[in-house]
Amino acid sequence: MNFKHKFVFLFPGLFVLIGILIFPIIFTIRLSLSGWNSYTPEMNFIGITNYIRLFTDDPRFWESFFRLSFLSVTTVILQYVIGFALAMMVWREIRFKRFFRVIFLVPMMTTPVIMTVIWRTFFHESLGPVNDLLGGLGVKPILWLSDPVIAKFTVIIVEVWQWTPFMFLLLLAGLLSLPKEPFLAAAIDGASPFRKFVYVTFPLMAPISIGAIIIRLIEASKIMDTVFVLTSGGPGTATETSSFYIYIKGLREFQMGYAATLSFTYLVIMIISLTIIAKVLTKLMIKE
Amino acid sequence: MSKLYTFLKYFFITFWTVFVVAPFLWAVSTSFKDFQSVNSKVTYIPWLDFEPTLEGWRVLIKSPAKGGVDIVEPYFNSIFVTCTASLISIVLGTLAAYALSRFTFKAGFVRNNDITFFFISQRIMPPIVLSIPFFIFLSTIGLLDSLLGLVVVYIVLLMPIAVWIMVDFFNRVPKELDETALIDGCNPYQAFYKVVLPNSIPGLIVAGMFCIIFGWIDFFFAFILTFTEVQLLPVKVVALNSSITPWWSLSASALVSVAPLIIVAFIVERYLSKGNLSGALK
Numbered sequence A: 001m002n003f004k005h006k007f008v009f010l011f012p013g014l015f016v017l018i019g020i021l022i023f024p025i026i027f028t029i030r031l032s033l034s035g036w037n038s039y040t041p042e043m044n045f046i047g048i049t050n051y052i053r054l055f056t057d058d059p060r061f062w063e064s065f066f067r068l069s070f071l072s073v074t075t076v077i078l079q080y081v082i083g084f085a086l087a088m089m090v091w092r093e094i095r096f097k098r099f100f101r102v103i104f105l106v107p108m109m110t111t112p113v114i115m116t117v118i119w120r121t122f123f124h125e126s127l128g129p130v131n132d133l134l135g136g137l138g139v140k141p142i143l144w145l146s147d148p149v150i151a152k153f154t155v156i157i158v159e160v161w162q163w164t165p166f167m168f169l170l171l172l173a174g175l176l177s178l179p180k181e182p183f184l185a186a187a188i189d190g191a192s193p194f195r196k197f198v199y200v201t202f203p204l205m206a207p208i209s210i211g212a213i214i215i216r217l218i219e220a221s222k223i224m225d226t227v228f229v230l231t232s233g234g235p236g237t238a239t240e241t242s243s244f245y246i247y248i249k250g251l252r253e254f255q256m257g258y259a260a261t262l263s264f265t266y267l268v269i270m271i272i273s274l275t276i277i278a279k280v281l282t283k284l285m286i287k288e
Numbered sequence B: 001m002s003k004l005y006t007f008l009k010y011f012f013i014t015f016w017t018v019f020v021v022a023p024f025l026w027a028v029s030t031s032f033k034d035f036q037s038v039n040s041k042v043t044y045i046p047w048l049d050f051e052p053t054l055e056g057w058r059v060l061i062k063s064p065a066k067g068g069v070d071i072v073e074p075y076f077n078s079i080f081v082t083c084t085a086s087l088i089s090i091v092l093g094t095l096a097a098y099a100l101s102r103f104t105f106k107a108g109f110v111r112n113n114d115i116t117f118f119f120i121s122q123r124i125m126p127p128i129v130l131s132i133p134f135f136i137f138l139s140t141i142g143l144l145d146s147l148l149g150l151v152v153v154y155i156v157l158l159m160p161i162a163v164w165i166m167v168d169f170f171n172r173v174p175k176e177l178d179e180t181a182l183i184d185g186c187n188p189y190q191a192f193y194k195v196v197l198p199n200s201i202p203g204l205i206v207a208g209m210f211c212i213i214f215g216w217i218d219f220f221f222a223f224i225l226t227f228t229e230v231q232l233l234p235v236k237v238v239a240l241n242s243s244i245t246p247w248w249s250l251s252a253s254a255l256v257s258v259a260p261l262i263i264v265a266f267i268v269e270r271y272l273s274k275g276n277l278s279g280a281l282k
Helices: A004-032 A049-057 A059-089 A097-109 A112-122 A129-136 A148-176 A181-188 A193-220 A225-230 A242-252 A256-287 B002-031 B035-039 B072-102 B112-121 B127-140 B147-172 B175-183 B188-216 B220-225 B233-242 B247-274 B276-281
Strands: none
Touching: A004 A256, A004 B072, A004 B112, A004 B127, A004 B147, A004 B188, A049 A256, A059 A148, A059 A193, A059 A242, A059 A256, A059 B002, A097 A148, A097 B002, A097 B247, A112 A148, A112 A225, A112 B002, A112 B233, A112 B247, A148 A193, A148 A225, A148 B002, A148 B247, A181 A193, A193 A256, A225 B233, A242 A256, A242 B127, A256 B127, B002 B247, B072 B112, B072 B147, B072 B188, B072 B233, B112 B147, B127 B147, B127 B220, B147 B188, B147 B220, B175 B188, B188 B247, B220 B233, B233 B247
């Protein structure tokens, strides 16, 4: 085939994407070397001063980063376990199968921030239903949003509610595409459901699982919307994630230069760590 | 053993269903409440616990001057931005995906997989990293606070999804299909347009649904890149949340905003059950 045609297909998309992205990325790098803030809103050059500040004098960023890692890893593990369980349950025949499938999919179709607005009223400490119902059981009101430790778990609950469906969808689509023969063989050998899962289903699902986990980790590493509405990073900085911290530095305090430094460092860490996680996961799950 | 398993299974399914539905039920119930039934004590069931009113729903259609919440315009803005950006992403993404699936590219150490990875890896980009330069960039060219500016940004969000789904899909469409078309005298564009595309409708629908979902639910870019001229739905509802909007109209607006995409859940389920999605999503 004439090799010119292939560029006609590829280039529009590629160049639009590069065209939109190239400026912001170069600009971020350049901005990160400047002291642009609300007093001196100009592109001066201050070398790596911002980077020195980040690595020696900004524990808040690193705390927010570890918090983000904790939140995203925890939510993704929970989503994977629950999503896999749900997918297994509605995979084969079960009463009202299609009804349950729709129900399990619904949360991912709803806008996270808008649902979080509802969750806020849901977890309201004196007027919300959760504390009221728990109160009926004799439990003291729980400070869902204003206790530093519990607020993290509230964020996790909301994130798990929101995104388990995505995991469920990817895993169920995977389960439905599995070949039938291994299961027949296992049935002939009289394997118990548990052994069937461990020796047949799980290994067959490993590549799909890895894909799903990586996709979810990528999306979860951007946790921001939920936190923004639910707790605004509070109480104090208890639920502040990296994105949220950069947002505060850049677009609330207008330390654009420093925020660009944070952004760029954050992006590099993200790319490196997600690549490593992808490699490690692939090794772990394929071996089994 | 198997009885215990069945019990656990139904217990878990019931539990999860209740968990999924709970916030919706709460919002529906709240949307019919008045001041008394929200603020005195927690109430649940209309008529039994409290006397329902339609006040929360009425403010949706009132003009802002009369105390309405004015979500009609943001609604149409959201629909416009989501659909336009999805459409552009799907068209460009599908073309690129077809090229990556059918032809081989070589440029230095760059191969097809690297280009595909470049497209998909744009999802790794945290929105905050792009938002600051976009903020300055769009204000320089005068597109800050405009629909067009948002569409441009949303293409970055959505094209990776379109490419991701369509590359996989095209890899599954047999190559013989386009080869036959070429032998029959089509040029590559006709082969793509007349033969491959009509056979890719399921993939296109899945890609389209995902683009619409991820466009519709995005909040962050709309929040940073628009102010007063243009407001998208999520931004509007969050703005209501931080003002003194009472819970009943807040719940009603939230419900109206999330309602349209719930239909997508039904479409996705149909595709799952027919087995079309399995190929398109793996």
